[in-house]
Amino acid sequence: MRGMTGGRWVLGLYLLFLLLPTYWLVAMSFKTNAEITTGLTLWPHSPTLANYKRIFTDASWYSGYINSLKFVTVNVLLSLGFALPAAYAFSRYRFLGDKHLFFWLLTNRMAPPAVFALPFFQLYSAVGLFDTPWAVALAHCLFNVPLAVWILEGFMSSVPKEIDETAALDGYSFPVFFVKIFCPLIANGIGVTAFFCFMFSWVELLLARTLTTVDAKPIVATMTRTVSAAGMDWGLLAAAGVLTIVPGAIVIWFVRNHIARGFALGRV
Amino acid sequence: MQRPRNDRAWFLVLPVVGIVAFSALIPLMTVVNYSVQDTFGNNQFFWNGIGWYKELLDPTTDLGGRFFDALWRNLLFSFLALVIEVPLGIAVALAMPRSGWKVSATLVLMAMPLLIPWNVVGTIWQVFARPDIGMFGAAVNRLGVPYNYTQDPLSAWVTIVLMDVWHWTSLVALLAYAGLRSIPDAYYQAARIDGAKGFSIFRNIQLPKMKRVLLIAVLLRFMDSFMIYTEPFVVTGGGPGNSTTFISIDLVKTALGQFDLGKAAALSIVYNLIILAICWVFYTVMTRADARENG
Numbered sequence: 001m002r003g004m005t006g007g008r009w010v011l012g013l014y015l016l017f018l019l020l021p022t023y024w025l026v027a028m029s030f031k032t033n034a035e036i037t038t039g040l041t042l043w044p045h046s047p048t049l050a051n052y053k054r055i056f057t058d059a060s061w062y063s064g065y066i067n068s069l070k071f072v073t074v075n076v077l078l079s080l081g082f083a084l085p086a087a088y089a090f091s092r093y094r095f096l097g098d099k100h101l102f103f104w105l106l107t108n109r110m111a112p113p114a115v116f117a118l119p120f121f122q123l124y125s126a127v128g129l130f131d132t133p134w135a136v137a138l139a140h141c142l143f144n145v146p147l148a149v150w151i152l153e154g155f156m157s158s159v160p161k162e163i164d165e166t167a168a169l170d171g172y173s174f175p176v177f178f179v180k181i182f183c184p185l186i187a188n189g190i191g192v193t194a195f196f197c198f199m200f201s202w203v204e205l206l207l208a209r210t211l212t213t214v215d216a217k218p219i220v221a222t223m224t225r226t227v228s229a230a231g232m233d234w235g236l237l238a239a240a241g242v243l244t245i246v247p248g249a250i251v252i253w254f255v256r257n258h259i260a261r262g263f264a265l266g267r268v
Numbered sequence: 269m270q271r272p273r274n275d276r277a278w279f280l281v282l283p284v285v286g287i288v289a290f291s292a293l294i295p296l297m298t299v300v301n302y303s304v305q306d307t308f309g310n311n312q313f314f315w316n317g318i319g320w321y322k323e324l325l326d327p328t329t330d331l332g333g334r335f336f337d338a339l340w341r342n343l344l345f346s347f348l349a350l351v352i353e354v355p356l357g358i359a360v361a362l363a364m365p366r367s368g369w370k371v372s373a374t375l376v377l378m379a380m381p382l383l384i385p386w387n388v389v390g391t392i393w394q395v396f397a398r399p400d401i402g403m404f405g406a407a408v409n410r411l412g413v414p415y416n417y418t419q420d421p422l423s424a425w426v427t428i429v430l431m432d433v434w435h436w437t438s439l440v441a442l443l444a445y446a447g448l449r450s451i452p453d454a455y456y457q458a459a460r461i462d463g464a465k466g467f468s469i470f471r472n473i474q475l476p477k478m479k480r481v482l483l484i485a486v487l488l489r490f491m492d493s494f495m496i497y498t499e500p501f502v503v504t505g506g507g508p509g510n511s512t513t514f515i516s517i518d519l520v521k522t523a524l525g526q527f528d529l530g531k532a533a534a535l536s537i538v539y540n541l542i543i544l545a546i547c548w549v550f551y552t553v554m555t556r557a558d559a560r561e562n563g
Binding site: 006007008010011014015017018019020021022024025028036037040042078081082083085086088089090091092093094095096098099101103104105106107108110111112113114115116117118119120121122123138139141142145146149199202203204205206210220223224234237238241244245248249252253256257259260261263264265 | 271272273274275276277278280281283284285287288290291292294295296298299356359360362363364372374375376377378379380381382383384385386387388391392393395396400401402403404406434437438439442443445446481484485488491494495497498501502515516517519520523524529532533536539540543544547548551555
């Protein structure tokens with residue numbers, strides 16, 4: 001029993017360690033800059049919503065969230081569209097070079113975005129997509145498409161093959177079978193995959209910042225550009241940060257049993 | 269499940285090959301192209317052969333010196349991240365509740381840092397660790413330990429390592445937990461009958477079952493810490509001095525700050541080759557482990 005209480009301590013301290021920095025950000029977002037800079041207060045003594053109000057009324061701030069949502073949505077749709085047929089192929093067949101293809105996809109998930117920043121900048125400038133949501137959405141396909149293939153493959157492999165065969169005997173053509181029968185069977189998996197593509201596109205900064213300037217500037221880039229400006233508006237920055245956490249916090253409950261799978265390249 | 273061989277499956281993977289080739293191969297070809305040329309502006313390029321590579325791999329030059337310094341920093345950082353996060357993650361996974369609403373609550377709380385944009389992770393630690401306005405920085409200073417991450421390299425390292433532990437330990441813990449859940453109760457009952465106690469249960473039952481997921485955890489943590497950019501960029505900007513300048517930070521500075529195309533391209537290629545080599549080693553180990561498990 002001694003082991004159990006020891007474990008509870010480890011877990012408790014760990015969760016506290018996770019919560020404290022986050023609490024500090026949230027607390028700071030409700031403080032005025034005067035309160036932040038004049039001395040440490042453990043909780044907001046004169047709580048204010050001014051920071052949030054500013055973000056929701058100032059176009060240079062709220063448009064950042066809209067721009068982020070735009071490219072993230074496009075990326076999720078692209079990733080799913082490309083990955084669904086490929087994941088089916090991986091889960092149902094062996095084919096020439098399948099193992100090599102898997103390794104190649106893995107290398108793209110592992111490639112450092114820093115390597116791609118400059119060539120992406122030139123590529124998307126050349127094709128006229130620079131500073132549009134499309135540039136960022138396509139660039140994020142680099143790591144999200146392989147990820148989507150792996151997660152979906154796991155879900156598809158748990159659907160018995162007999163279903164494919166029965167559908168073929170019943171006279172369904174492959175595209176009709178795939179869209180009408182197969183996809184609804186793995187609806188959960190598609191949801192989980194969409195969540196992870198959303199998340200990994202939402203959290204990325206370097207490519208999103210490099211491929212945009214004004215019109216498509218995402219919120220993460222807006223935040224770092226404020227940092228470099230003279231005079232820090234800590235309260236505003238904290239409020240902007242809190243708002244970026246909200247989408248993940250809302251959806252996390254629904255995917256709580258699949259988190260490990262999403263982060264482990266579908267291999268858990 | 270035995271899968272039949274069917275090469276027509278290639279039609280289904282073709283779109284993925286197309287989009288990934290567009291996203292990965294074209295840019296890499298551009299980089300290869302730049303890495304063997306020199307430019308004096310005006311879009312005039314001159315053949316430079318392996319000149320940039322020679323400079324990069326020679327630690328006595330400015331470029332080479334910066335590269336090797338950053339490489340050692342990267343390796344040290346990845347090492348520290350793994351050494352702290354893997355044991356801590358396993359300990360947390362072992363301590364997690366087994367059933368009931370507590371499981372869900374713990375999972376959700378633990379996953380939270382994984383879903384925060386990387387630059388916001390940086391912002392969180394920036395404000396948490398500052399000696400003037402941060403809870404952590406102020407507390408450490410009040411204990412009498414000098415700590416200021418914008419001026420003192422050691423403090424800066426403590427901050428970014430702590431930040432990485434905060435950000436990613438949950439990933440290791442969640443994977444280890446997934447491995448633990450796959451152990452049937454019968455194993456534990458058998459162990460109890462044999463009179464096995466805490467550590468020997470861990471050693472003989474839990475650790476072997478976690479091996480596969482831990483391998484993935486180590487792969488992911490190594491790779492992602494090796495290409496870290498955003499978090500230190502926000503918190504320290506690579507400083508103080510160059511003490512937290514990792515390869516990615518140096519590369520982005522060279523490529524997008526100074527537009528030093530040749531140097532940046534050669535650095536990109538070497539950086540990518542290192543990643544590719546490590547990736548291949550992990551992939552081989554991983555597929556062998558899978559094969560053992562299935563066969």
